[in-house]
Amino acid sequence: MTRTAAIIGGGVIGGGWAARFLLAGWDVRIFDPDPEAKRKIGEVLANARRSLPGLSDVALPPEGALSFHETMSDAVAGAAWIQESVPERLELKQKVYQTLQQHCDADAVIGSSTSGFKPSELQGSTTRPGQIAVAHPFNPVYLLPVVELVTTEQNAPEFAELAQDILRGIGMYPLHVRKEIDAHVADRLLEAVWREALWLVRDGIATTKEIDDVIRFGFGLRWAQMGLFETYRIAGGEAGMKHFLAQFGPALKWPWTKLMDVPEFTDELVDLIAGQSDDQSGARSIRDLERIRDNNLVAMMRALKGQNWGAGALLVEQDKRMKQGTALAARAVDGGDLSGPILTLDRAVPLDWTDYNGHMTESRYLDAFALATDRFMEFVGCDADYIASGGSYFTAESHIRHLDEVHAGAGISIRTQMLLGEGKKLHLFHSMFEGERLLATGEHFLLHVSLETRRPCPPGDQVAEGLQKVAGAHRHLPYPDGAGRSIKTPGQSASRKG
Numbered sequence: 407m408t409r410t411a412a413i414i415g416g417g418v419i420g421g422g423w424a425a426r427f428l429l430a431g432w433d434v435r436i437f438d439p440d441p442e443a444k445r446k447i448g449e450v451l452a453n454a455r456r457s458l459p460g461l462s463d464v465a466l467p468p469e470g471a472l473s474f475h476e477t478m479s480d481a482v483a484g485a486a487w488i489q490e491s492v493p494e495r496l497e498l499k500q501k502v503y504q505t506l507q508q509h510c511d512a513d514a515v516i517g518s519s520t521s522g523f524k525p526s527e528l529q530g531s532t533t534r535p536g537q538i539a540v541a542h543p544f545n546p547v548y549l550l551p552v553v554e555l556v557t558t559e560q561n562a563p564e565f566a567e568l569a570q571d572i573l574r575g576i577g578m579y580p581l582h583v584r585k586e587i588d589a590h591v592a593d594r595l596l597e598a599v600w601r602e603a604l605w606l607v608r609d610g611i612a613t614t615k616e617i618d619d620v621i622r623f624g625f626g627l628r629w630a631q632m633g634l635f636e637t638y639r640i641a642g643g644e645a646g647m648k649h650f651l652a653q654f655g656p657a658l659k660w661p662w663t664k665l666m667d668v669p670e671f672t673d674e675l676v677d678l679i680a681g682q683s684d685d686q687s688g689a690r691s692i693r694d695l696e697r698i699r700d701n702n703l704v705a706m707m708r709a710l711k712g713q714n715w716g717a718g719a720l721l722v723e724q725d726k727r728m729k730q731g732t733a734l735a736a737r738a739v740d741g742g743d744l745s746g747p748i749l750t751l752d753r754a755v756p757l758d759w760t761d762y763n764g765h766m767t768e769s770r771y772l773d774a775f776a777l778a779t780d781r782f783m784e785f786v787g788c789d790a791d792y793i794a795s796g797g798s799y800f801t802a803e804s805h806i807r808h809l810d811e812v813h814a815g816a817g818i819s820i821r822t823q824m825l826l827g828e829g830k831k832l833h834l835f836h837s838m839f840e841g842e843r844l845l846a847t848g849e850h851f852l853l854h855v856s857l858e859t860r861r862p863c864p865p866g867d868q869v870a871e872g873l874q875k876v877a878g879a880h881r882h883l884p885y886p887d888g889a890g891r892s893i894k895t896p897g898q899s900a901s902r903k904g
């Protein structure tokens with residue numbers, strides 16, 4: 407299968423899909439008649455490049471090639487995935503499929519971003535209905551993982567499998583909805599909440615800001631990590647879900663909801679909502695709001711990653727897959743490359759590692775070097791099992807030199823030279839690069855300790871052997887520039903009393 411995607415319609419959603427595929431290493435071909443499409447996609451891509459790569463603890467593959475095409479036929483030729491994200495008009499979407507099916511491969515997947523149409527409506531009068539399905543994503547497509555994949559009996563099971571494999575491969579979470587329904591699953595839920603919210607504003611019960619506050623200070627936080635049913639199960643106390651249903655079930659029959667009614671969009675109501683929204687958020691541009699949203703999403707997803715939960719657990723799994731077969735997966739004893747300093751970190755700078763100056767914050771250099779030290783320890787055999795058996799290294803001293811700036815999303819790598827690895831002593835020298843540019847060095851002195859006595863002691867055989875192998879190879883490396891230094895103020899010495 408070629409790793410080429412065609413994006414038909416490159417607006418808010420199409421631009422997000424383009425970024426997803428490109429950053430996962432796919433070539434991306436775009437068709438959009440809007441003369442502004444290139445600029446708009448460029449802006450979405452810039453947002454994606456600063457936020458997405460840092461979600462992973464390993465480097466993403468090199469970006470694919472991006473190209474813009476004058477015709478739809480040119481864009482779709484040879485593509486394995488075609489994502490339609492044109493405006494939400496059924497006859498327009500059907501016309502697009504008729505044209506593109508004349509030029510695309512018969513085994514390509516055609517996904518539609520439609521928020522509301524059923525796949526059978528899209529497949530309608532097309533030549534090969536079996537290659538069309540709904541692939542409904544969420545904005546921003548480059549950060550939010552879920553995609554509702556909605557199929558019909560026209561789609562073969564192998565087609566649905568292939569579509570899910572490709573979506574997983576670009577870091578997404580396909581939810582296969584096997585029974586089609588208007589607006590799929592998520593937009594059904596969102597529309598219910600949206601209708602209620604419109605009534606609350608229209609009836610003067612709450613403002614747009616108050617409604618947003620009740621979500622973001624309350625149940626929105628619960629939803630983001632456990633969803634609806636798991637949250638309610640807990641709300642039922644020890645008796646769980648059955649108790650919850652018994653307690654709150656009857657309330658569903660009370661006349662709380664206006665769900666089936668929609669408030670009429672009179673000029674007065676539109677002005678009321680738009681005015682309140684301006685008061686709430688008008689001081690910031692849409693671009694600023696997008697950046698704030700992305701910063702928050704990255705921070706939340708990385709926090710969930712630390713808990714190995716929900717969207718964070720997905721990132722953990724994805725990292726494991728991406729690590730396989732790379733230098734970071736190899737152990738010294740298994741024949742890792744010892745001919746030079748060892749690759750101990752290869753990742754992008756996460757958004758939450760940057761500060762008000764826009765570059766990587768000081769303390770994060772230590773974070774990165776600590777990760778590199780952990781990786782080196784694992785490399786020489788001081789892995790999770792060894793640590794569980796009672797031995798580990800404690801850091802006694804660190805010296806970091808900050809040599810150059812680096813920004814969110816940039817790819818950084820660390821190479822580690824062992825200056826000493828004898829008995830209980832371990833002396834490491836890390837060099838951090840962006841490409842060939844040296845950004846910082848970190849020199850660390852560690853002591854092997856018994857986790858029982860908390861006192862220094864020589865390492866066990868497994869680690870001693872690993873260290874010996876590295877020492878044999880690194881003995882021939884030149885002593886690194888900048889090693890063995892600490893900060894000295896001219897004219898002062900340690901003995902001078904102030």
Ligand SMILES: NC(=O)c1ccc[n+]([C@@H]2O[C@H](COP(=O)([O-])OP(=O)(O)OC[C@H]3O[C@@H](n4cnc5c(N)ncnc54)[C@H](O)[C@@H]3O)[C@@H](O)[C@H]2O)c1
Binds near residue numbers: 502545
């Ligand atoms: N905006 C959202 O939050 C969201 C979320 C999920 C799904 N969707 C769905 O995604 C689709 C696109 O929505 P959007 O918000 O990106 O709209 P948009 O208006 O931002 O983008 C639509 C793009 O399609 C282009 N276009 C118009 N006719 C075309 C044609 N014949 N061929 C190729 N390109 C054409 C337009 O120039 C525009 O750039 C809709 O089906 C929508 O329901 C939207």
